[in-house]
Amino acid sequence: MDIVTSVRDLRERLQREPDNVFVPTMGNLHAGHIQLMRLAKHRAACTVVSIFVNRIQFGPKEDFERYPRTLQSDADMMKDVGVDVVFAPTETEIYPEPQTFVVEPSDLQHILEGAFRPGHFRGVATVVLKLFNMVSPHTAIFGKKDYQQYVVLRDMVKQLALPVEIMPAETVRAEDGLALSSRNAYLTAPERAEAPHLYRTLCEVRSALLAGERDYAKLETRALATFGGKWVPDYVAIRRQSDLRVPSSSDRNLVILGAARLGRPRLIDNVEVTL
Numbered sequence: 001m002d003i004v005t006s007v008r009d010l011r012e013r014l015q016r017e018p019d020n021v022f023v024p025t026m027g028n029l030h031a032g033h034i035q036l037m038r039l040a041k042h043r044a045a046c047t048v049v050s051i052f053v054n055r056i057q058f059g060p061k062e063d064f065e066r067y068p069r070t071l072q073s074d075a076d077m078m079k080d081v082g083v084d085v086v087f088a089p090t091e092t093e094i095y096p097e098p099q100t101f102v103v104e105p106s107d108l109q110h111i112l113e114g115a116f117r118p119g120h121f122r123g124v125a126t127v128v129l130k131l132f133n134m135v136s137p138h139t140a141i142f143g144k145k146d147y148q149q150y151v152v153l154r155d156m157v158k159q160l161a162l163p164v165e166i167m168p169a170e171t172v173r174a175e176d177g178l179a180l181s182s183r184n185a186y187l188t189a190p191e192r193a194e195a196p197h198l199y200r201t202l203c204e205v206r207s208a209l210l211a212g213e214r215d216y217a218k219l220e221t222r223a224l225a226t227f228g229g230k231w232v233p234d235y236v237a238i239r240r241q242s243d244l245r246v247p248s249s250s251d252r253n254l255v256i257l258g259a260a261r262l263g264r265p266r267l268i269d270n271v272e273v274t275l
Contacts, residue, residue, distance in 0.1 A: 057123030
């Protein structure tokens with residue numbers, strides 16, 4: 001496994017590869033990331049993983065400065081899974097000058113997560129486009145836990161005619177259903193025991209939909225009412241899988257998304273449903 005820190009070295013290293021699959025991450029890896037890398041190993045001769053905490057996707061009151069940087073333990077995990085190239089640039093390598101050209105996603109960036117994290121998807125789309133230009137992958141793999149991110153990046157690739165396939169991967173969960181996330185490490189022991197409530201609530205909404213309920217607003221309100229104690233819910237929303245818009249009565253492929261703060265961390269999750 002080669003670890004490179006400069007764009008120049010990355011491009012020189014990848015000249016030897018006929019094709020590659022790319023897994024962008026911010027590091028502090030867990031089993032969910034490793035599953036993405038295992039999928040990548042089956043898709044191309046070369047698996048490339050980036051480790052970069054992207055400042056411009058964090059809000060002013062978010063956890064950019066304290067986000068865990070764990071490159072050595074991350075490297076050990078990636079070596080075990082058989083990653084070929086790790087790109088671990090500094091901030092000045094990715095942003096050698098102020099980033100005045102940015103990717104401005106559609107109005108999709110302003111709803112759901114975007115309503116609570118203004119500018120987040122602009123920062124995500126901008127850095128991912130830069131990374132695509134540096135890595136030149138034929139496929140990039142993203143987990144479905146960040147469902148809105150996946151839709152934004154899928155649409156970016158399509159509308160900008162980028163030669164990259166966006167491949168979604170199913171959310172990896174703990175035995176009790178909690179979606180794996182680097183920020184789960186912020187949970188205290190009592191909070192960790194309570195955290196699966198978000199997933200269970202989304203599953204209850206899915207069960208209600210499958211049972212024939214179609215009053216989406218009522219289902220969302222009922223779900224939000226289940227959060228008590230230390231929970232501060234932001235939203236539970238039933239949307240179309242295709243574009244995350246409010247579904248009509250004829251839509252069949254839906255996704256239920258939720259976000260809530262529990263103590264220090266903010267948890268997000270989603271479940272798909274076909275009616």
